[in-house]
Every structure is written in structure tokens, then in C-alpha cells.
Amino acid sequence: MSDSCCGTVAVEIEQFATPQQATSGQTCDLPVAVIGSGPVGLAAAAHLAERDIDFLVLEAGEQIAASIAQWGHVRVFSPWKYDIDAAARRLLEADGWTAPDSDWLPTGAELIDDYLAPLAKLFGDRVRLGTRVSAISRLGYDRVRTAGREQAPFLIRLDDGTELQARAVIDASGTYTSPNVLGASGLPAHGENEVSVDHALPDVLGADRDRYEGRRVLVVGAGHSAATTLLALAELENTPITWAIRAGSATRAYGGGAADALPARGALGTRLRAHVESGRIQLLPGFFTHRVNATDQGVEVISRDPSGHEQAVTVDRIVSATGYRPDHSIASELRLDLDPVLGSPRALAPLIDPNQHSCGTVPAHGVDELSHPEPGYYAVGVKSYGRAPTFLMATGYEQVRSIVAALAGDWEAARDVQLDLPETGVCSSSLVEAQEQRVGLATGISGGLLSTPLPLATVSATAESGGSCCG
Template identity: 45%
Template sequence: MEFKIIQPTTCCDPSTGCCEPTLPVAVIGAGPIGLAAAAHLKERGIPFFLLEKGETAANIRTWEHVTLFSPWQYNMDEAGKRLLLQTDWQVPNGESIPTGKELVEDYLAPLTELLAPSIHTNHEVVAITRDGLDRMKSTNRSSQPFLLYVETPGGLKKMKAKAVVDATGTWGNPNPAISNGVWLRTEKELASLIDYHIPNVETNKELYANKRIAVVGGGHSAINSLLNLVTLKQKYPETSITWILRKKRVEDAFGGGENDELAARGELGLRMAECVRNGQIQVEAPFMITGIREQNGMVLTSTEKTLEPFDRLIVNTGNRPNFDFHRELRFESEAITEAVPALAPLIDPNEHSCGSVPAHGEKELRQLEPNFYIVGSKSYGRAPTFLMATGYEQVRSVVAYLAGDKEAAANVQLQLPETGVCHSGAGGCC
């Protein structure tokens, strides 16, 4: 792929309407999409810094035991690959399917090492604004640099940037078990007995073996959790597994099956269907959870039924974006999905699968605040139809625009595998 390299130009005094020429671009979040944004910035010679509140790829490390359903060819960004190929890095087989651990070790960790001078880990962004302005002030707004407040091991730090790319994702901000999306005090009080991720049941078998376990959710994260429990049940047959869904028909959760162009994703649904047929998993569908209480375990209630106490819950009901740290910026989220507004009709899970979302880039991601972008799974809000390849194309387009290469920014192209309406896998990115 060819692109223009636009070097930063010297511009006039900020008071006349020009930004400070030496300021870098701030990227927030060192997951796959944030690292891809950094790779594109580095390739184009644009100064940047990347801020990560924990360690790089921290979210993926929480589900490193999970096998993705997309092969390597969809999980690597092209700019990241080009930079790594200048080293002794070995390209993974594009047709093989990695685990989360392999994704980190074989791609994200080497890319992190290459970008390391510009990456700041254990740096949590707690607020972003325009220097000297709050959200309400308009005069000379676009000429003022962004000001980021960052909590670090050494205390609070202030950092300036000419543009901000928020790639923090939604993983770690789970939806509750309650079906109407409301966090109840009782659920919070029982948090020590609830997993909001795909747990490694083999490593932590004492929490699950021969226990009463309920899995809540109808997407691929829930299916992964259930299949891991079925494997555990083969060794510990007293393990009780209940699958709780809001769907009217459990079959609607099985996905595209043999018609799925991602074979591994289709296989998950086929395996799940077999486990339900042979009685390894008890299904409660539709079941709308209205309450949780402690009574010799966790009792789940709906308006019509009460389910027996469970020793542990696995809640895989998706995630939601956190907008708290950019409240002083002029940003918008769509009223239903909380996605970037222009994306909402393109990604509606009632109409689109992961593979039928049309290509989109900088134009669709623009906010009212110039040079502020929400990218990656966070740009989708609560919609579960995000794939990493989509995020890679987003940041390629955004960085091209920031470089002044408007032609490349507008030329968005994306080919994704098709299936029926799909749901997020581990973090919605596989």
C-alpha cells in the first residue's frame, strides 16, 4: 500500500488560529487498535504518545486462554506488520487461529517493544479538555491544544496534544446481569461470586467444579464460557450448568453454523447446539432477570419464575463505553447504541452482522470537537458487531487525515467474512 508522508509544518502563533506545531497526537489505550494507531502515526512520521492505564494488551491478557474465531489475517494491522517486518519478527500463518495469549506474544508484544519509547504504561487518563477552556467556551476553541490529566505512579501529570484518539474500548465496563441494564445494589454486593469475563475455569477449577453455575448472555463470550464449563463437567460430573438468555429461542444464539465464513465461529455454535441437545446444559429462555438475592447462593428472579440458588454466576451480557474522562470535550453518542452517531445506522446489530458492516473511517468518526476521535469497539458503543479488522481500518483513515492525506483518509476499504447476525466474542474483537 502506498501513502503520502506529510511532515508537520511550521505554523503561526496559536493566538492567530494555528495549533502549536510541535505538539504530538495522544493515543489512549494500548490494545490492538491503540497500538495500530500508534503504528500508523510512527510510519507517517507524526509525533505521538500512547497512554495506557495498566500494561499493554491488558484486556486481552484476561482472556488469553480463549481461542479467537478469526484467523491471523484479520487480527494484524498492516502498518504494524510493515514496521515489524523491518525487524527479525516472524509473520504468523495467516490461516491459523490464535489464542489470546498467542495474539499478545506473537504480535502485540513485539509491536509494543518496537513502539516502546512512545508508550507510557500505568498512565490513566482521568480528564481531557482544551487548554484554558471548558466544554462551554467556543472562542478560539479549535486553536487551543488538548490538555490531558493523567494519573501516574509519580502523581498527576498534565500532557498537551494536538489531537486525541480514544481507543480505550469497552472491555472492563460490563453490563449487569439485570435484563433492563440497571446496576442494582444487591448485584454489586455479590460481586465476589460473579465473573464479568470469560473465566479460565480449568486454572480456577475450585470455583466451578461440582458447583451450581449459571451463565447469563447470548453471545460468543457466553458460549465460550459454557463450552469451558462443559469440558470441566467431564472431569467433575456434579457440575451443574444453566444457560440464561433473554432470547425466545435458544437456537437464535447458535449463529451461522456451517454457513459462517469464519469456520471457528460457526463451530462454536454447532458445538453449543450439541451440548444443549444432549442435556449437558440446562437452558432458561426467555428469562428476564429482574432481581438477584443471596439465599444459600444466588437466587435469580423474573416476573414469572425464580431459579434455584447458584454458587457462581458468569455474566457475559456485553459491555458499555465509559465517557467520564472526556466530559469537557464536545462529543456525541447516539441515543440508542451509544455509538459514534454517524456509525449507528451502519452497525445496528438488528440489521448488520460483523461481516456486513460497511467500510467507514475518519469522516464517520468525526466529533464536534475537531481532532478528537473515538475509535475501536468504543466507537460502536454497546453494539456487539465489532471486529478488530474494522478498527484497524478506522485508525488508518484517521491517521491519514491527521497527516493531511485526505485522499487516503476517504478511501476506506474493508472486506470481512459474512455470517448471520453475530455477537461479540471475547471483548467483541475476535
């Protein structure tokens, strides 16, 4: 137990500071605001609870882990033993909970039903559903004003106009609601907003089957969510499938095969390759989506590569599985130091750069790498990785453990960051088949997205409240 001023808090969640308290620096009696009730957000809540630090979890959706629920049919790459935070496990087991089979690969729905929902229940009304944050600032301070800034509480404005105050903010809202565009240059393709483009990870074999069966389908993207969708589509008869990627070959997308430290992930890459080689899936490498046109024959998708060469395909449905990007707009009045390339905290960027690292080679990191010039604000989980698809759910758990230790004043624990990850050189774009004999086709989210491009979950299984691919 910490003996810092904020180590123990006795106020009720609703008792936010008055302006007089705020201006006199009395912020220790305020709760920590956690944005998002996905696995990393609720792990933060568990660590806060263990250290007797008051908190409030703000979930935009109408259920726990609402973004994960959007891909509840998807099975993550990592077994349960990688998917449960240590503090969360301790709290749950103290309440009589029994952990699922440690070797089982859960679906998104199972993550919620068997782990996240029971965990959230322990926190009672400290978890608020249907509570969307629209902006974060400092009470009485815009981004420019400095004198006394660090003593002012955070001001959190909700969509309904309600304003809350907090001593710190842990933003675990994810990236699932801010997908990348279809266009290959980071800009929307011409006409992209004028046709119907489906989000990643549709329930091809379930609720969305009628949208795809017997239709010509184009899947764009080379990550986990693309492969998951392609393998599901291959199960549908009379459904022509085209797979478009920017790379010159799909070698990296096929993953590590038998060498992958997560067998489920490697096996699916092997299956995907077999479908391409058999002709069941038509691969279009070097495809740079430039224009989308609605025609009488269907939707024409035109690629224009950097040399100006064009190729086109006409389909009935398009699934955009091009990954995700962070949306930092709610923190526009805070002082953030973001890497200009990835959109992650600047100090974290070289540790997660997908040009240099896979999921398994990202070094352990914590509060120091996640801090900004705005003391007390932390973006965690897949959102902290910006546009890097190398996130793993277990990484997010270590992030929040470190941050909460720092909030408690336990800097020795905060800086003792350790992480033991399954290593693979291609986890940012590899895929999965797991325990097929036990559960049938295992679709995959790497990271634990839950563990990002979808969101160990590797949305960007992403998904958190947002989404990541890495189960």
C-alpha cells in the same frame, strides 16, 4: 509522506507546548495521544509512525494490551491473517519479525506475545505503561467556550495529576472495564451489588478451575463470551450448568454453523447446541434477571419477564456475560455527538446497528463517520461501536488508517475506505470451535477482541485495551 504542517515532527515526546504556544495556535509540534495499547491503539501508532507524525501511547495497565491479558486463555475466532494491521506488519517485518502461521487462531496471550508486544517494542518510550487517563479537555477551554477552541491543544490529565498536551486524541481504550449489568432492563438487578458476580471469560479450565468445578454455575448472556464459558464449564465433571438468556430461544446464539464464513465460530455454535440438547447445559430462555438474593442454599436469581411472570434458579456462582458499554466520562468536557441508542458517533450508528447489521455486513467507514463536533478527538475500535456487538478487529484497523491519513492532511487516502470482511448474519452472537484437532477446544472471542461482547477478534474480544468479542 504528507506535506501538511503536521506531516513531519522533530520534537521529543516530552516537549509539550507552552501555554504561549498553545494560545498562538502552535499545536502541530505536539504528539498525537493514543489511549490504549490494544491491537487498534497500536495499529494507530503504526500508521502514525509510517507518516512521521509524533505520538504517545498511554496504557492504563502495567503491560501491553492489559485488558487482553485478562482473557489470554481465550482463542479468537479469526486466524492471524485477519488479526495483523498492514502498517504494523510492514514495520515489524522491516525489523526482522516473522509473522505467525496465517491460518492459526491465536489466543489472547499469543496476540500479545507474538504480535502486540514486539510491535510496542518498536516504539520505545513512546509507549507508557501504568498511565491512566482521568480526563480530556482543551487547554483553557471548558465545553461551553467556543472562540479559538480549535486552535487550543488537547489537555490530558492523568490519574497521578500529571497533565499532557496533544494535537489530537485517538481513544482506543475499549470497553472491557465497563461491562453491562446483570439486570435485564439495563439497570442493576436488585441485590446485584450485594453478591459475588464474576466477570465474563473466567479461566474455567485453568487458573479459576477451583471456583467452578463441582459448583452450580449460572451463565447469563447470549453472546460470544457466554458460549465460550459454557463450553469450558461443560468440560468439568460434577458441575451443573444453567444458561439464562432473554430471547425465547437460543437459535441465534448457536450461530451460522457450517455456513459461517469463519468456520471456528460456526463450529462452536454447533457444539453448544449439542450440549443443550443432551441436557448437559440447562437452558432457561425468556429469563429477565430482576433480583439476586443470598440464601443459605446459595444465590437465588429471580427472573421477572415483561408480563410479570417469575422464575428462579439457585446457584453457587454467577458469570455475567451480558456484554459491554462505552464509558465516555473522561471526555465529558469535549463536544461529542453520540447516538442516543448505541452511544457511538451519531453518523456511525446506522452502519453498525445490530438490529440491521452483523459483523460482516457493516460497511467500511473512517474519519468522516468517526468525527465529532470536537475536531481532533476520535474514539476508535470497539469503543466507537458503543453498545453494538458487531465490531471486528479488521474494522478498527481501517478506522485508524483513515484517521491518521486525515491527520496527515491526506484526505484522498482518508476517504478511500475499504473493507473485506467474512460475512455471516449472526456474528453478533455466534460461537466457535476451531482447529480442534490442532489445539483442542478452541474458545472464542469474535472480532479480534479482539477482535466485543467478547471482544477477527468479533471483547468484544474485546478487548483493545478495553475488550470486544469479535476475534
